[in-house]
C-alpha cells in the first residue's frame with residue numbers, strides 16, 4: 143500500500159507516494175533524486191546520511207519517509223546560498239582540507255552545522271565526541287574537527 | 303555445517319579441513335629468501351637473541367562508499383559501459399574485455415566518478431563487476447548492483463591477517479646482525495589478485511625496515527582458509543614488516559636494558575651507506591633515519607616523559623609513550639601515461655593515467671602546471687577516471703605512486719612543451735630557438751616576448767610553425783622510472799590507560815615524516831593524518847573476527863570497530879624532507895606512511911604504560927577488553 147507524503151525540502155514543497163517501509167533517505171535519493179545525501183551503512187553508524195529535520199540533525203537512514211510528513215527538511219543541496227556562495231561550514235571544510243574522497247562529507251557538514259548551533263564555542267574534545275556518529279575513513283578527522291571549530295566561530299561571530 | 307579452517311595456524315594442521323581437497327594441503331606455496339642454515343648458525347652465535355610472536359590482525363578496508371556496479375550495453379554498437387568506483391578503470395576494462403567477456407577493449411568503457419575511498423581494495427576486479435557487465439550484455443538492459451555495508455564486509459577483500467614469528471640476533475653492543483622471519487599469511491578461500499605476494503614482495507623488499515642487518519632468512523607460507531580473500535590494504539605488506547621489526551627493537555631494548563631510542567640509533571642505516579640495497583634488491587637512495595627519530599623525540603618532549611607519567615599516576619592513570627620508526631616502499635609499478643593538452647579557450651587539461659579519489663590530484667597537478675608553464679592555476683583542469691578519455695597507459699592510483707609517476711609525468715610533458723614552445727616562439731619573435739628563454743609563462747628573445755597562450759594559439763596554425771613541425775603544443779608522455787622511492791618516518795604516541803576499564807586514550811601524537819619534497823603540505827598532511835587514523839584503528843579498535851565455523855562475526859559497523867574522531871587527539875605532523883634522488887621532483891609517496899608508523903608506536907606506548915604489571919606485549923587490537931584482561935591476568939599472577 144502506498145501513502146502520500148508532503149514535506150518541505152530545501153525550501154520547496156514536495157510530495158510523493160511512498161510505502162510504509164520507505165526510508166526517508168530513499169525518498170530523498172530515489173524519489174527526489176537528491177543524491178548528495180549518502181548511505182554508508184545499514185546500522186545507523188556512519189552518519190553519511192545526516193540531514194536536518196525541522197532544524198535538527200537526523201540520520202535519514204533511520205527515519206521513515208512517513209515520519210517526515212509535514213516537516214521541513216534541509217539536505218546538503220540546500221545549504222549553500224541561492225547565489226551559490228558556500229555555507230560557512232562548507233567553506234571551512236574546503237579551507238581546512240576537511241574532505242578527501244568526499245563520501246562522508248555531506249553528513250559531516252550537516253552534523254557540523256548542528257554542532258555549531260547547539261554548542262557554540264565547543265572545544266576540540268567536545269567536537270570530537272559530538273562526531274561519534276559520523277565515520278570518515280580518509281581524513282583522520284583532523285581537518286574535519288578544525289573546520290567545524292572554525293566555522294562555528296565564524297557563524298557565531300556573524301550572528302553577534 | 304561443513305567443517306571450516308579459519309586461521310592460518312589451524313589450516314596448516316594435518317587434520318584441518320582442506321579448502322581445496324584436490325590439493326591435499328592448505329599451504330599454497332612455501333617461499334623462502336636467504337640461507338636458513340647459515341642464519342641458524344649465526345643466531346646461535348649471537349650474544350642475545352630476541353624473539354617475537356605477533357598477530358597482525360585482519361582488517362576490513364571499509365571505504366565509506368559501499369561497492370556498487372552499474373552497466374549498460376548498446377547492442378547496435380556492441381559497446382559496454384560500466385560505472386563503478388575504482389582506483390583507475392583500465393585494468394578492469396582490460397580484464398572484462400580480454401579475459402572475461404572476450405570483447406575488443408575499445409568496446410568496453412569503465413567510468414569511475416568520485417570513488418568514495420580506495421585503500422587498495424577498490425583497485426580490484428570483483429566477481430560482481432563481471433556478473434553485472436555480463437548480465438547487462440545478455441539482457442540488453444541496464445543492470446545495477448549496490449552492495450549494502452553487510453555485503454561489502456563479506457565480499458570486499460580484507461587486509462593484513464599475518465602471523466609473524468621473528469628472531470633477531472645481536473652482538474655484545476646491541477648491534478643486530480642476523481634476522482629470521484617466518485610468516486603465515488591467511489589468503490582466504492581463493493587467490494585474490496595480489497594477496498599472495500604481499501609479505502614477500504610488499505613487506506620483504508623493505509625488511510629490515512631502516513636498520514642494517516646483514517643476514518636475513520625469510521619464510522612465507524600463504525595459506526588457504528574458509529574466509530574472505532585478503533589483498534592489498536593501505537600499506538600492503540609494509541605495515542606488517544615494520545610492525546614486526548619495531549616489536550623486535552623494543553624487545554631488544556628491554557633485553558639490553560637500553561632506552562628504546564638508543565637501540566634504534568645503534569642499528570639504523572647511516573646516511574653514508576646510501577644508496578643502500580635491501581636484501582630483496584631494492585635500492586634506498588636517501589634518508590636521515592636517526593635525525594628523523596631525533597626530531598620526533600624532541601617534538602614529543604620524550605626526555606621529560608617520566609614527569610608526565612608521574613602526574614598521570616597521581617590521577618590513577620597509567621601513562622605510556624611509544625616510539626616507532628618505519629620505512630615504506632612507494633611508487634610501485636613506476637610506469638604511467640600523462641597528457642597535457644591546450645584547449646581552445648585557454649584552459650590546460652591534464653589527462654592523467656592516475657586516478658584521484660581523494661588524494662587531491664586536481665590541486666597538485668594544477669599547481670605543477672602553473673609552476674612549470676606559468677598557466678593560471680584556475681585554468682588547469684584534471685581529466686581522469688574514464689577509460690574513454692584516459693591515456694593509453696593508465697595504471698591508476700595505488701601504492702603511493704601518483705606524486706612520482708603523475709607529478710613526474712606532468713613535469714616531463716611540460717619540459718617537452720617548453721622545448722617545442724621555444725621553437726615556435728623563436729619563429730614568432732624572429733629569433734633563434736637557442737636564444738629564447740622561458741620563465742613564468744613568458745618566452746623572451748632580447749626585448750620582445752610572447753606568452754604561453756600566444757605560443758599555444760600559434761601552434762594550431764601550420765603557417766606559424768617552423769618547417770616540418772607538427773601542429774599542436776599538446777604532449778603525451780609515458781613516465782617510466784626504474785625504481786620506486788622510500789618514504790620513512792618516526793612516530794611517537796603518548797597514551798593513558800585507565801586500569802579499571804582498559805580504555806586507551808591518546809594524549810599526544812607526533813609524526814615526523816620524510817616524504818621527500820612536499821608538493822603540497824596540506825595534501826601530504828592529509829594523507830599522513832588519514833594513514834595514521836587507519837593505523838591507530840588497526841592498533842586499537844579494528845578486527846575482523848570469524849567463529850570456528852567460518853561465520854563472520856564482525857560484519858557491520860556495530861561490531862567492527864571503525865576508528866572515530868574521539869579515538870584520536872590532534873596529530874602534530876612534521877617533515878624532515880630528504881629529497882629523493884631517483885626522480886626529478888624529489889618526491890616520496892605519502893599515502894601509506896601513517897599506517898606503517900601508528901601500529902607499532904601505539905603498541906609500544908601501551909606496553910610502556912603497563913610495564914609495572916610486567917606486561918610485555920598484547921596483540922592488536924588493544925581493545926579495552928584485551929587491555930583489561932591483560933591487567934587482570936597479571937594481577938592474578940602476581941597474587942599467586
Ligand code: FES
Nearest residue numbers: 182188189191203
Ligand atoms: S547510512 Fe550510515 S548512519 Fe545512515
Ligand code: FES
Nearest residue numbers: 242243246278280
Ligand atoms: S573523506 Fe572519505 S570518508 Fe571522509
